[in-house]
Amino acid sequence: MSAPTTSPAHRPPAAGLVGLTFQLTAARFGARQGESLLYFAGVLAYTIASGLALTVASGTLLFWRRSEHPTGTLAELVAHDSTFSLILSLYVALAVTACALLVPATVNLASGAALLGARGRERRLASLRLMGLTSGDVTRMALLDALLQFLIGAALGGVGHVLSLPLWDRLTMQSLPLTTAEMMLPAWLTAAVIVGVGLVGMFATWRGLRQVVISPLGVARRANKPGLSWLRAVVFVVLLGVVMVIVNVVRPGSQLVPYLVLGGGLVIAVVAINLVAPWLLQLIARAVAHVPSPAMMWAARRIVADAAATWRRVSGMALLAFIGGYMALMPILIDPDDDSAVVRGFVQATRLDFVKGVVITLAVGFVLTATSMLIGQASGTIERSEQSRALHRMGAPTSFGRRVMWLEVFGPLVVGVALSTALGAFMALPMYRAAQRFQLDDAPGLPMIAAVLVVGLTLAAASLLATRPLHVRLLRLEERRND
Amino acid sequence: MNETLLSTHDIVKHFGDVAALAGVSIEIGARESVAIMGPSGSGKSTLLHCLSGVLTPDSGSVLLEGTDISALSDAKRSRIRLHDFGFVFQDGQLLPELPARENVALPLMLKGSPAGASLRAADEVLTKLGLGELRHRRPSDMSGGQAQRVAIARALVGRPKVVFADEPSGALDQATGHEMMQLLTASVGMTGAALVLVTHDLAVARWCSRLIEIRDGLVHADNPLRAVEGATR
Numbered sequence: 001m002s003a004p005t006t007s008p009a010h011r012p013p014a015a016g017l018v019g020l021t022f023q024l025t026a027a028r029f030g031a032r033q034g035e036s037l038l039y040f041a042g043v044l045a046y047t048i049a050s051g052l053a054l055t056v057a058s059g060t061l062l063f064w065r066r067s068e069h070p071t072g073t074l075a076e077l078v079a080h081d082s083t084f085s086l087i088l089s090l091y092v093a094l095a096v097t098a099c100a101l102l103v104p105a106t107v108n109l110a111s112g113a114a115l116l117g118a119r120g121r122e123r124r125l126a127s128l129r130l131m132g133l134t135s136g137d138v139t140r141m142a143l144l145d146a147l148l149q150f151l152i153g154a155a156l157g158g159v160g161h162v163l164s165l166p167l168w169d170r171l172t173m174q175s176l177p178l179t180t181a182e183m184m185l186p187a188w189l190t191a192a193v194i195v196g197v198g199l200v201g202m203f204a205t206w207r208g209l210r211q212v213v214i215s216p217l218g219v220a221r222r223a224n225k226p227g228l229s230w231l232r233a234v235v236f237v238v239l240l241g242v243v244m245v246i247v248n249v250v251r252p253g254s255q256l257v258p259y260l261v262l263g264g265g266l267v268i269a270v271v272a273i274n275l276v277a278p279w280l281l282q283l284i285a286r287a288v289a290h291v292p293s294p295a296m297m298w299a300a301r302r303i304v305a306d307a308a309a310t311w312r313r314v315s316g317m318a319l320l321a322f323i324g325g326y327m328a329l330m331p332i333l334i335d336p337d338d339d340s341a342v343v344r345g346f347v348q349a350t351r352l353d354f355v356k357g358v359v360i361t362l363a364v365g366f367v368l369t370a371t372s373m374l375i376g377q378a379s380g381t382i383e384r385s386e387q388s389r390a391l392h393r394m395g396a397p398t399s400f401g402r403r404v405m406w407l408e409v410f411g412p413l414v415v416g417v418a419l420s421t422a423l424g425a426f427m428a429l430p431m432y433r434a435a436q437r438f439q440l441d442d443a444p445g446l447p448m449i450a451a452v453l454v455v456g457l458t459l460a461a462a463s464l465l466a467t468r469p470l471h472v473r474l475l476r477l478e479e480r481r482n483d
Numbered sequence: 484m485n486e487t488l489l490s491t492h493d494i495v496k497h498f499g500d501v502a503a504l505a506g507v508s509i510e511i512g513a514r515e516s517v518a519i520m521g522p523s524g525s526g527k528s529t530l531l532h533c534l535s536g537v538l539t540p541d542s543g544s545v546l547l548e549g550t551d552i553s554a555l556s557d558a559k560r561s562r563i564r565l566h567d568f569g570f571v572f573q574d575g576q577l578l579p580e581l582p583a584r585e586n587v588a589l590p591l592m593l594k595g596s597p598a599g600a601s602l603r604a605a606d607e608v609l610t611k612l613g614l615g616e617l618r619h620r621r622p623s624d625m626s627g628g629q630a631q632r633v634a635i636a637r638a639l640v641g642r643p644k645v646v647f648a649d650e651p652s653g654a655l656d657q658a659t660g661h662e663m664m665q666l667l668t669a670s671v672g673m674t675g676a677a678l679v680l681v682t683h684d685l686a687v688a689r690w691c692s693r694l695i696e697i698r699d700g701l702v703h704a705d706n707p708l709r710a711v712e713g714a715t716r
Binding site (some may be wrong): 293298302305386387390393398 | 532535537557558561562563564565566569570571576578579580581585589590592593597598599
């Protein structure tokens with residue numbers, strides 16, 4: 001008898017695949033093998049990513065609405081001096097910049113959600129391949145599975161976002177409270193944000209499946225990833241040069257354009273860091289691999305094996321450190337020549353707006369990053385469970401795997417955070433010096449950097465500690481093999 | 484049989500309501516090679532895990548040179564596995580990020596040996612087993628047979644008293660499995676360790692000097708085997 005093949009004529013109809021996917025999902029919950037926990041963790045990640053993406057979009061829309069159609073105090077202000085419309089545009093530009101800075105953390109979280117527990121899903125897909133489904137069929141089923149998780153998460157995130165809107169009413173920006181009406185997103189924008197987060201998740205699932213070969217005989221990882229090229233360092237230096245030219249040429253003042261150019265410089269710097277950091281991590285890890293400690297050796301080799309993935313894990317936190325470093329020295333002060341009551345009142349009421357914006361951005365980033373790290377660690381612990389059990393059988397102390405995990409995550413985190421903080425501060429230094437010449441000393445200062453680092457590292461430690469029970473449970477799992 | 488090295492005494496092990504082992508008593512001598520066979524679900528892997536201290540029996544005892552290892556804490560059993568036992572798993576279970584020499588050196592480093600000495604010992608074992616050219620390759624750059632040979636080197640580098648092999652040729656084709664078993668029995672014989680392997684393949688079991696058959700969690704038969712041609716035992 002010949003091996004079963006699936007010709008186009010015998011391919012299951014799309015409706016059949018959808019039904020089968022739903023049946024398998026229901027079976028996962030029925031099996032009670034902990035997979036439902038992973039499923040809910042994926043849903044939670046999508047909930048947080050969607051909810052926060054909607055909230056950030058709401059804030060940006062609010063500033064855009066106020067800029068385009070100023071009312072009340074803002075209308076009076078613009079009527080008094082039309083150049084103040086530029087200040088309102090600056091808020092929009094900064095809100096968009098904050099969105100851009102939060103994109104990597106959101107992408108990481110959505111990717112983590114998509115890849116969470118992928119190994120278990122892959123095994124099931126291998127069984128389906130054995131039963132005659134094509135590679136395309138199993139990819140479509142995996143995407144459907146991820147889509148279902150995303151839709152549940154997006155719905156919950158949307159509800160959470162709407163419920164949180166009245167809370168923003170307590171916060172004032174531009175001298176006015178952030179009202180629910182102003183924060184409410186139109187349906188088209190809500191759909192666009194949700195579709196955006198969903199596309200990131202679907203792309204991550206598709207990319208994750210491309211990294212494995214699902215054959216009827218099982219799942220195999222694709223070959224080693226090639227080392228990262230030193231050209232990344234060259235491009236980094238070039239981009240950094242561009243940024244340094246920008247920050248040295250552009251002088252901050254009451255005009256909008258310099259701030260927009262500086263914002264562009266900030267984005268270029270973020271791109272440059274994301275290019276060079278994985279290569280740098282790989283370089284350092286290669287050297288550390290020769291340190292005479294088995295935990296250090298394995299942790300370093302794990303980083304070398306996929307430095308880009310290691311960087312993705314810590315980049316959210318590093319980005320926050322970069323913002324902290326930059327904002328700590330960056331002077332932002334609106335100092336109008338106009339001495340009228342309406343202008344003075346506005347300036348007085350908005351003195352803390354910039355700090356509030358930074359704090360909100362950091363808080364959103366922290367939540368995204370902490371969830372992402374927790375999910376990444378949980379996923380990694382599950383993926384490596386067989387390896388961990390093999391080491392345990394060989395007699396490796398239980399603490400060995402944990403030491404490796406801490407070194408693998410904390411080592412790059414410390415390097416990434418230190419590098420990013422230094423670079424952020426370095427970028428803001430020329431403006432800080434210029435501001436000092438004008439005797440403007442309104443920079444939030446070093447305490448902000450310290451707060452970012454302490455909160456960030458504490459969150460990372462909490463994420464790692466939270467996965468410890470899972471690690472111990474998987475090691476002690478006494479499952480009976482088919483012996 | 485040589486002097487008893489490892490023995491079980493009426494061990495019972497349940498998984499839920501199922502009795503994987505229902506009272507097994509066996510003795511394994513130093514330098515002996517024992518194959519444990521049985522149909523699926525008979526309890527052969529559970530017996531191997533109890534013998535190696537990975538699992539503890541619900542009742543009964545497992546003695547290594549007179550010490551009841553089943554009564555020891557998890558940490559103490561781990562130390563025994565690290566110092567006195569070597570393991571060859573079905574799919575090698577080499578650490579994918581480490582090159583062969585570091586995979587082989589790892590058990591020595593975990594015991595506290597200096598890194599340099601551990602790596603030199605790993606190189607020596609790999610060369611002895613004819614695997615010198617694989618030293619700097621990672622598992623993903625090796626064939627299944629090559630990876631399993633490196634796993635044998637890892638099991639032997641610490642000069643264990645017993646090597647446990649769980650379906651060591653299960654993931655290999657027949658010819659590669661044959662070569663791997665030849666290497667395993669010959670190299671274990673050279674180190675003077677005992678070999679306990681679990682298999683469902685009689686051709687693999689024939690590389691050992693003794694065959695224990697397990698059925699329904701009990702020893703069904705325990706007989707000497709005439710080693711196949713080419714085996715050193």
